[in-house]
Amino acid sequence: MDLSFGPRYESFRQEVRQFISANRHKAPGSGDKPRSRVRLDWQALLIENGYAARTIPKQYGGFGAEPDILETRIIAEEFSASGTKPGMGGLGISMLTPTLLEVGTEQQKQEIIPPTLRGEMMWCQGYSEPGAGSDLASLQTSAVLDGDEWVINGQKIWTSTAHYADRMYGLFRTEPDTPRHQGISVLLVDMKSPGIEVRPLIDMTGDHNFNEVFFTNVRVPKEQIIGKRGEGWQIANVILKHERGSLSSVNATLTRLSLLQQLMQKQTLAGSRVIDDPVFRDRLMKLKGRALALKFNDMRILSASLNDGQDATLARMVMKLQGTELRHAVEGLAIDVMGEIGLCYEKGEYLEDNGMWQRQYMYYLGLIIGGGTSQIQKNIISERGLGMPKEPKFDRDQFSSQPGR
Amino acid sequence: MHFGLSEEQTLLQDNINRYLADTVPLDQVRKFAAGEIDNRAIWNGLSELGVAGLLIDEKHGGVGLGSLDAVVVADCLGGHVTPDAFLGTAMASRALAASDRDDLLGELAAGEIRFGIAFSESVGARGDAGVIIENGRLNGKSILVVDPDADWFIVATPDQQIALVSRTEVTIEPMTTIDKSRRTCSLTYKGSVAKILSDDPDVYRKALDTGRLVLAADTLGAAQYMLDAAVDYAKQREQFNRPIGSFQAVKHLCAEMAADLEPARSLVWYAGHALDHVAIEARESVCHAKAHLAEIGTRIAKTATEVHGGMGFTDLLGLHYWFKRIGFNRQLLGSPELVRAEAANLAINVE
Numbered sequence: 001m002d003l004s005f006g007p008r009y010e011s012f013r014q015e016v017r018q019f020i021s022a023n024r025h026k027a028p029g030s031g032d033k034p035r036s037r038v039r040l041d042w043q044a045l046l047i048e049n050g051y052a053a054r055t056i057p058k059q060y061g062g063f064g065a066e067p068d069i070l071e072t073r074i075i076a077e078e079f080s081a082s083g084t085k086p087g088m089g090g091l092g093i094s095m096l097t098p099t100l101l102e103v104g105t106e107q108q109k110q111e112i113i114p115p116t117l118r119g120e121m122m123w124c125q126g127y128s129e130p131g132a133g134s135d136l137a138s139l140q141t142s143a144v145l146d147g148d149e150w151v152i153n154g155q156k157i158w159t160s161t162a163h164y165a166d167r168m169y170g171l172f173r174t175e176p177d178t179p180r181h182q183g184i185s186v187l188l189v190d191m192k193s194p195g196i197e198v199r200p201l202i203d204m205t206g207d208h209n210f211n212e213v214f215f216t217n218v219r220v221p222k223e224q225i226i227g228k229r230g231e232g233w234q235i236a237n238v239i240l241k242h243e244r245g246s247l248s249s250v251n252a253t254l255t256r257l258s259l260l261q262q263l264m265q266k267q268t269l270a271g272s273r274v275i276d277d278p279v280f281r282d283r284l285m286k287l288k289g290r291a292l293a294l295k296f297n298d299m300r301i302l303s304a305s306l307n308d309g310q311d312a313t314l315a316r317m318v319m320k321l322q323g324t325e326l327r328h329a330v331e332g333l334a335i336d337v338m339g340e341i342g343l344c345y346e347k348g349e350y351l352e353d354n355g356m357w358q359r360q361y362m363y364y365l366g367l368i369i370g371g372g373t374s375q376i377q378k379n380i381i382s383e384r385g386l387g388m389p390k391e392p393k394f395d396r397d398q399f400s401s402q403p404g405r
Numbered sequence: 406m407h408f409g410l411s412e413e414q415t416l417l418q419d420n421i422n423r424y425l426a427d428t429v430p431l432d433q434v435r436k437f438a439a440g441e442i443d444n445r446a447i448w449n450g451l452s453e454l455g456v457a458g459l460l461i462d463e464k465h466g467g468v469g470l471g472s473l474d475a476v477v478v479a480d481c482l483g484g485h486v487t488p489d490a491f492l493g494t495a496m497a498s499r500a501l502a503a504s505d506r507d508d509l510l511g512e513l514a515a516g517e518i519r520f521g522i523a524f525s526e527s528v529g530a531r532g533d534a535g536v537i538i539e540n541g542r543l544n545g546k547s548i549l550v551v552d553p554d555a556d557w558f559i560v561a562t563p564d565q566q567i568a569l570v571s572r573t574e575v576t577i578e579p580m581t582t583i584d585k586s587r588r589t590c591s592l593t594y595k596g597s598v599a600k601i602l603s604d605d606p607d608v609y610r611k612a613l614d615t616g617r618l619v620l621a622a623d624t625l626g627a628a629q630y631m632l633d634a635a636v637d638y639a640k641q642r643e644q645f646n647r648p649i650g651s652f653q654a655v656k657h658l659c660a661e662m663a664a665d666l667e668p669a670r671s672l673v674w675y676a677g678h679a680l681d682h683v684a685i686e687a688r689e690s691v692c693h694a695k696a697h698l699a700e701i702g703t704r705i706a707k708t709a710t711e712v713h714g715g716m717g718f719t720d721l722l723g724l725h726y727w728f729k730r731i732g733f734n735r736q737l738l739g740s741p742e743l744v745r746a747e748a749a750n751l752a753i754n755v756e
Contacts, residue, residue, distance in 0.1 A: 001682075281753070285749050379660075388639060
């Protein structure tokens with residue numbers, strides 16, 4: 001057990017700290033919108049200093065450093081600890097860019113990566129459809145080649161950021177007469193194309209996070225494809241590889257837990273502090289035990305990615321399930337701590353923390369469902385992690401032109 | 406940066422597990438549970454592997470290892486529901502080292518003498534049990550004392566002093582508990598001659614933390630055994646012409662057990678590391694490890710039994726030995742509620 005990162009990394013940490021304290025006055029706040037000057041300038045400054053797009057080659061507009069897990073982590077930790085806006089992390093930067101570097105054409109890399117890194121070209125991801133959620137491979141939105149163009153018809157759903165994205169990378173059925181996993185391609189669609197309609201999907205928090213996207217004879221140039229025709233499912237798996245455990249960041253949960261403790265010290269019930277109530281204390285400590293277990297699990301995962309021969313397969317597989325469930329429970333305890341006052345929402349004199357606890361309580365229920373539901377996670381853990389027999393699949397050999405259900 | 410077991414610790418784990426698999430199979434545990442054998446031979450074998458002297462420094466004839474190594478050992482012992490004497494040995498190693506009776510460490514390290522632990526009256530006294538020490542003499546009663554075969558007992562008083570008393574000074578009455586892989590007793594003191602090992606609460610706490618850590622790690626091993634047994638059973642047991650492990654209702658139970666257990670392993674490892682190396686986090690980490698392992702251990706014990714269906718409920722598979730061991734570890738040296746209250750006191754300022 002050696003939990004220090006070593007002197008080289010500690011001096012790197014000091015560099016990051018110095019940069020942050022010297023420049024944080026230039027950082028955008030929560031009110032600064034995407035594409036605002038202050039956000040674009042901040043992103044440019046971060047790239048120039050290697051705190052964003054750090055490992056993307058210089059020729060594509062990145063900083064060009066060698067990949068280093070600990071450096072990446074230190075940067076994330078320091079920006080988070082100081083409450084400074086880190087480099088942009090949208091779908092285009094975190095998912096599409098590394099995928100293009102791996103499987104894109106030279107022309108795609110040159111055209112797409114630099115403006116994406118700068119935050120000037122924003123992306124959304126067109127995967128789920130009304131009839132294709134957990135069973136994504138049953139997707140039916142079609143793209144038919146007509147001369148030099150694909151013609152797209154159908155509908156996507158749960159498309160976050162579609163209301164301001166410039167482009168979409170998405171999965172479309174291009175080969176209707178092949179087995180369903182082999183009939184999909186990844187196409188790149190300009191969101192300003194005629195025939196695209198974006199409708200907001202308001203979620204239970206009351207916010208506009210998601211959209212439905214309708215395609216009616218949308219025409220896309222033939223070369224706007226990643227990989228070859230019918231390779232979409234494999235490419236989607238390459239894209240997925242780059243989805244980090246960002247859905248369930250343990251450090252953020254620990255921060256919420258200490259804010260919850262402060263809330264309990266402040267809230268009173270019949271004149272006594274809630275923190276002095278043994279039942280609430282016990283509930284807080286139960287969650288803290290779970291949170292610490294995930295914190296050290298996360299350290300084990302980090303360690304396994306640094307040291308050969310250390311296996312953390314199961315430890316990794318359980319993080320999405322446990323991280324989102326725990327976060328939901330932390331936000332939920334805060335509402336119980338407030339009791340009847342916890343019912344207040346959106347505005348009013350009794351509203352605590354601007355309704356953040358209530359909003360996060362609901363938002364994290366969304367994250368329990370999104371990105372692979374808890375039930376799908378349990379299938380993955382049991383089948384891939386524990387080697388249990390698969391559910392019989394009835395649809396493997398079915399052709400996609402036949403409805404899957 | 407390395408979070409996990411070292412090569413030496415993995416080797417230690419392999420050695421202990423191999424010994425236990427060969428020497429202490431379930432039929433040995435059954436014989437011990439039925440009172441047909443005692444555990445002297447088992448403990449002698451473990452002592453030869455260095456288990457008795459694990460936490461004792463080399464100067465006193467021990468191996469000189471630390472709390473994380475104790476976690477490794479207890480994990481193995483729980484996994485095999487071993488009738489062991491590790492809890493008392495580990496706690497006594499810490500208590501004696503901080504006292505002027507460190508002369509006993511040599512025999513302890515060799516497995517020649519054993520120590521029982523009477524801490525319940527300090528952690529949370531029940532009923533008429535309770536101890537008083539005055540002028541070098543003990544009066545009162547301790548219950549749920551681990552190891553009636555011990556040569557010495559370490560007794561903790563409500564004001565967090567720890568005293569050493571010989572078995573010849575006390576009346577020992579066996580107690581029957583749910584967990585037959587261990588033996589417990591009550592001790593009655595009537596002016597029993599006792600020696601105060603330490604009146605420093607930190608010495609008491611260090612011994613208690615060590616004991617709680619050992620119990621948490623023991624549950625980790627026992628719960629891992631139960632999960633593995635459930636997964637194996639679900640893979641081979643067939644109903645409706647398919648292995649029951651292919652039903653989501655069953656495989657999700659197994660996934661939930663694994664999802665609880667993997668992070669818990671990291672927590673116990675860290676608590677073992679912190680107890681020796683991160684003073685400000687040591688106690689809180691151990692409290693959380695003890696309480697969290699009690700919670701997830703209990704859940705796994707129940708769920709793994711359910712996955713086995715009716716067979717899990719029988720004596721045939723002996724799964725109940727692990728179920729009961731986890732139950733024992735949950736209550737001894739502090740139930741989860743009690744330990745979490747201590748953790749809260751460490752984390753929250755009281756007004």
